[in-house]
Amino acid sequence: xxxxxxxxxxxxxxxxxxxxxxxxxxxxxxxxxxxxxxxxxxxxxxxxxxxxxxxxxxxxxxxxxxxxxxxxxxxxxxxxxxxxxxxxxxxxxxxxxxxxxxxxxxxxxxxxxxxxxxxxxxxxxxxxxxxxxxxxxxxxxxxxxxxxxxxxxxxxxxxxxxxxxxxxxxxxxxxxxxxxxxxxxxxxxxxxxxxxxxxxxxxxxxxxxxxxxxxxxxxxxxxxxxxxxxxxxxxxxxxxxxxxxxxxxxxxxxxxxxxxxxxxxxxxxxxxxxxxxxxxxxxxxxxxxxxxxxxxxxxxxxxxxxxxxxxxxxxxxxxxxxxxxxxxxxxxxxxxxxxxxxxxxxxxxxxxxxxxxxxxxxxxxxxx
Amino acid sequence: xxxxxxxxxxxxxxxxxxxxxxxxxxxxxxxxxxxxxxxxxxxxxxxxxxxxxxxxxxxxxxxxxxxxxxxxxxxxxxxxxxxxxxxxxxxxxxxxxxxxxxxxxxxxxxxxxxxxxxxxxxxxxxxxxxxxxxxxxxxxxxxxxxxxxxxxxxxxxxxxxxxxxxxxxxxxxxxxxxxxxxxxxxxxxxxxxxxxxxxxxxxxxxxxxxxxxxxxxxxxxxxxxxxxxxxxxxxxxxxxxxxxxxxxxxxxxxxxxxxxxxxxxxxxxxxxxxxxxxxxxxxxxxxxxxxxxxxxxxxxxxxxxxxxxxxxxxxxxxxxxxxxxxxxxxxxxxxxxxxxxxxxxxxxxxxxxxxxxxxxxxxxxxxxxxxxxxxxxxxxxxxxxxxxxxxxxxxxxxxxxxxxxxxxxxxxxxxxxxxxxxxxxxxxxxxxxxxxxxxxxxxxxxxxxxxxxxxxxxxxxxxxxxxxxxxxxxxxxxxxxxxxxxxxxxxxxxxxxxxxxxxxxxxxxxxxxxxxxxxxxxxxxxxxxxxxxxx
Numbered sequence: 001x002x003x004x005x006x007x008x009x010x011x012x013x014x015x016x017x018x019x020x021x022x023x024x025x026x027x028x029x030x031x032x033x034x035x036x037x038x039x040x041x042x043x044x045x046x047x048x049x050x051x052x053x054x055x056x057x058x059x060x061x062x063x064x065x066x067x068x069x070x071x072x073x074x075x076x077x078x079x080x081x082x083x084x085x086x087x088x089x090x091x092x093x094x095x096x097x098x099x100x101x102x103x104x105x106x107x108x109x110x111x112x113x114x115x116x117x118x119x120x121x122x123x124x125x126x127x128x129x130x131x132x133x134x135x136x137x138x139x140x141x142x143x144x145x146x147x148x149x150x151x152x153x154x155x156x157x158x159x160x161x162x163x164x165x166x167x168x169x170x171x172x173x174x175x176x177x178x179x180x181x182x183x184x185x186x187x188x189x190x191x192x193x194x195x196x197x198x199x200x201x202x203x204x205x206x207x208x209x210x211x212x213x214x215x216x217x218x219x220x221x222x223x224x225x226x227x228x229x230x231x232x233x234x235x236x237x238x239x240x241x242x243x244x245x246x247x248x249x250x251x252x253x254x255x256x257x258x259x260x261x262x263x264x265x266x267x268x269x270x271x272x273x274x275x276x277x278x279x280x281x282x283x284x285x286x287x288x289x290x291x292x293x294x295x296x297x298x299x300x301x302x303x304x305x306x307x308x309x310x311x312x313x314x315x316x317x318x319x320x321x322x323x324x325x326x327x328x329x330x331x332x333x334x335x336x337x338x339x340x341x342x343x344x345x346x347x348x349x350x351x352x353x354x355x356x357x358x359x360x361x362x363x364x365x366x367x368x
Numbered sequence: 369x370x371x372x373x374x375x376x377x378x379x380x381x382x383x384x385x386x387x388x389x390x391x392x393x394x395x396x397x398x399x400x401x402x403x404x405x406x407x408x409x410x411x412x413x414x415x416x417x418x419x420x421x422x423x424x425x426x427x428x429x430x431x432x433x434x435x436x437x438x439x440x441x442x443x444x445x446x447x448x449x450x451x452x453x454x455x456x457x458x459x460x461x462x463x464x465x466x467x468x469x470x471x472x473x474x475x476x477x478x479x480x481x482x483x484x485x486x487x488x489x490x491x492x493x494x495x496x497x498x499x500x501x502x503x504x505x506x507x508x509x510x511x512x513x514x515x516x517x518x519x520x521x522x523x524x525x526x527x528x529x530x531x532x533x534x535x536x537x538x539x540x541x542x543x544x545x546x547x548x549x550x551x552x553x554x555x556x557x558x559x560x561x562x563x564x565x566x567x568x569x570x571x572x573x574x575x576x577x578x579x580x581x582x583x584x585x586x587x588x589x590x591x592x593x594x595x596x597x598x599x600x601x602x603x604x605x606x607x608x609x610x611x612x613x614x615x616x617x618x619x620x621x622x623x624x625x626x627x628x629x630x631x632x633x634x635x636x637x638x639x640x641x642x643x644x645x646x647x648x649x650x651x652x653x654x655x656x657x658x659x660x661x662x663x664x665x666x667x668x669x670x671x672x673x674x675x676x677x678x679x680x681x682x683x684x685x686x687x688x689x690x691x692x693x694x695x696x697x698x699x700x701x702x703x704x705x706x707x708x709x710x711x712x713x714x715x716x717x718x719x720x721x722x723x724x725x726x727x728x729x730x731x732x733x734x735x736x737x738x739x740x741x742x743x744x745x746x747x748x749x750x751x752x753x754x755x756x757x758x759x760x761x762x763x764x765x766x767x768x769x770x771x772x773x774x775x776x777x778x779x780x781x782x783x784x785x786x787x788x789x790x791x792x793x794x795x796x797x798x799x800x801x802x803x804x805x806x807x808x809x810x811x812x813x814x815x816x817x818x819x820x821x822x823x824x825x826x827x828x829x830x831x832x833x834x835x836x837x838x839x840x841x842x843x844x845x846x847x848x849x850x851x852x853x854x855x856x857x858x859x860x861x862x863x864x865x866x867x868x869x870x871x872x873x874x875x876x877x878x879x880x881x882x883x884x885x886x887x888x889x890x891x892x893x894x895x896x897x898x899x900x901x902x903x
Contacts, residue, residue, distance in 0.1 A: 028669075032557070033459055033460055036460065071554060073484075074556060075459045155492070182486040250770075252772075270773065322650070
């Protein structure tokens with residue numbers, strides 16, 4: 001698939017915002033960057049995962065840091081290429097393709113700019129299938145790959161290579177470096193072979209995001225219900241097999257605090273015409289949605305708050321009293337739902353005292 | 369006494385207010401040159417009230433002039449754009465994401481120069497004063513007289529922008545200089561966009577403000593002129609001439625503030641029914657609730673604070689499409705098209721042949737104007753069904769906007785307020801103030817002066833209470849400097865957002881303060897009878 005129209009990037013940004021489950025930041029600036037790159041280079045190649053050679057070298061990349069900083073301290077544009085070039089030197093060979101470390105939020109568009117500069121394709125897959133707050137929640141860590149060698153670069157041209165034994169230490173060092181670099185940095189991590197990507201990466205997530213964004217945009221233009229279009233398009237991807245509207249209402253309270261560097265909080269939504277109440281707990285991303293004492297969705301399933309008229313995603317940092325919204329839930333890719341994966345990205349990994357239950361089971365009576 | 373003026377696209381409304389009493393009001397057609405329409409409107413109310421020009425203590429003007437100039441892309445200056453952030457941000461130069469034609473029209477020259485701050489206050493790079501001077505010379509040589517200057521994290525530290533502005537002013541003494549920290553909040557691209565739009569409006573703003581001042585002088589009014597801003601507060605005419613973009617959303621804000629003033633209702637829902645739409649907004653503490661969605665102006669993304677308005681496609685001129693011959697009774701449609709300002713020609717009750725929401729309402733006895741006998745007779749079932757559908761649309765709008773359980777107080781204003789039933793679902797009561805048709809001019813007249821500030825604070829480095837107090841004191845001083853009496857100044861809004869992925873306990877702290885102008889508080893003597901109303 002060739003991406004050569006700005007509308008495709010807009011669709012990707014819209015879909016990536018939804019798949020962010022409230023996290024990953026507003027992809028607007030990433031979209032502007034990708035559009036500028038598109039104007040410069042004329043198009044990007046999106047390569048299906050199945051077509052990647054087994055011995056190819058792939059580099060997942062993305063931005064690490066605070067969304068609040070990323071709207072003031074904008075990229076220089078040379079960060080990704082500098083990081084990828086250094087990784088090539090370390091590995092002693094060319095990088096054949098790149099992929100987003102996470103599809104959700106702004107990082108879903110990050111690799112396109114580097115790919116354009118280097119003239120290499122983006123592989124249609126990612127490392128999270130959504131957005132997660134920390135690098136070691138990537139499927140590549142879950143499946144035992146190493147994040148290193150990893151290269152962190154910043155707008156001022158500085159470059160750091162991280163070599164650690166384990167991926168949690170890698171995340172801790174990368175986070176500290178990003179802070180000292182001004183709160184935002186570009187990271188290349190989990191370099192892997194084509195065979196490893198085929199075995200472990202979340203396949204088709206970029207084209208899924210494009211399909212979702214496109215369905216919403218076209219429904220809006222046609223005056224149709226964008227939420228119906230979203231659900232239909234998402235389920236048609238096969239990657240996210242269930243999608244449903246959990247709640248429709250307006251935000252009556254947002255509580256936030258910072259705990260361990262994360263924005264932790266709770267949003268309360270009242271239904272229209274006094275039809276019940278929903279609470280969503282978030283830690284950068286939306287984690288668990290509850291209504292009437294009953295859990296209706298939980299991480300790693302996707303829980304996204306959207307403007308009820310436009311179906312624009314509202315990320316957790318933009319949740320605000322008075323917004324009129326719908327809460328949409330979608331089943332995470334199966335690969336994130338086995339017991340081993342859940343020990344990294346399930347409710348207990350986020351400090352909650354209960355096991356994972358799939359969104360389609362939790363809402364069985366409603367959907368039946 | 370104060371004069372409030374609202375210059376809309378069609379009408380220029382003016383009111384004369386003494387204390388809390390509306391003494392006179394008028395509606396005049398807006399003139400192409402703005403000032404003659406304003407002069408006519410002010411002359412009319414002064415004559416009507418028999419008040420000499422010398423008794424006017426202040427004139428407040430709200431205008432859509434600058435919005436229209438941006439939307440119509442007329443009378444805009446070419447802009448020289450200086451951004452202080454390099455090497456950061458070079459991948460996203462100014463004007464990225466703009467409509468191509470507008471970018472071409474405005475873009476004079478773009479300079480990406482070293483400078484800017486990190487979130488923790490360090491410099492990204494030091495300011496290169498020689499490069500700023502060279503950029504200013506370049507603009508001068510190209511005949512560019514409007515300069516927009518932006519800088520990474522300028523809302524937190526404005527020093528570099530101020531210094532660059534001083535260098536440009538030194539090099540080009542006649543230049544209109546717009547600094548981003550005076551215009552927007554965090555979000556460099558959106559703030560810079562607003563700054564560029566502001567710079568593009570510079571010549572027009574000088575012209576409009578000068579012609580308003582001349583109009584007042586011709587009327588013999590020596591009182592100060594203020595212009596209303598997006599958030600319902602005032603800036604001086606001199607500030608408006610420098611920062612016109614801050615006034616572009618004042619219309620709906622003034623309308624809602626006026627509705628609150630006329631009714632004494634500070635918390636409720638304002639429904640402003642015009643010819644084409646019913647605009648619904650929420651009043652919280654006498655001010656409109658702000659929208660949290662990015663605001664597009666003429667296709668350019670900005671982050672201005674604008675009132676959160678839900679527009680429903682139902683106004684006095686909304687067309688009613690009857691069921692086709694033989695179709696079911698419920699097969700009718702309400703709008704979304706409208707005859708708009710042609711209501712008084714096209715509607716049945718005004719001698720036309722188009723069925724409008726006004727025809728339906730008058731036929732039902734909800735209002736009496738025009739010639740009701742001309743309205744075609746519908747079957748009672750169909751008439752009832754249309755009325756029910758209209759009520760349901762309005763009730764749905766209330767339900768979508770209100771944020772408290774239970775019914776809300778509704779303030780019905782605008783020429784089509786009769787479309788709102790007293791027993792509308794979701795309404796605890798419906799208040800219809802006198803002078804509702806000029807609520808926006810009233811909103812301009814009663815406005816206060818205000819100021820806002822925003823910082824990112826590390827509470828581990830600076831205790832929370834101290835940080836809040838420092839910002840509070842700074843803001844209050846600002847508002848007093850803008851003309852407010854010290855005893856009237858207060859903080860009306862504070863917002864604290866804790867930031868993720870930063871060390872320590874960092875929060876984005878925002879605050880807003882307002883105060884009353886001296887005359888309102890009694891510094892200018894009001895007649896005794898009026899002074900009693902002032903409380």
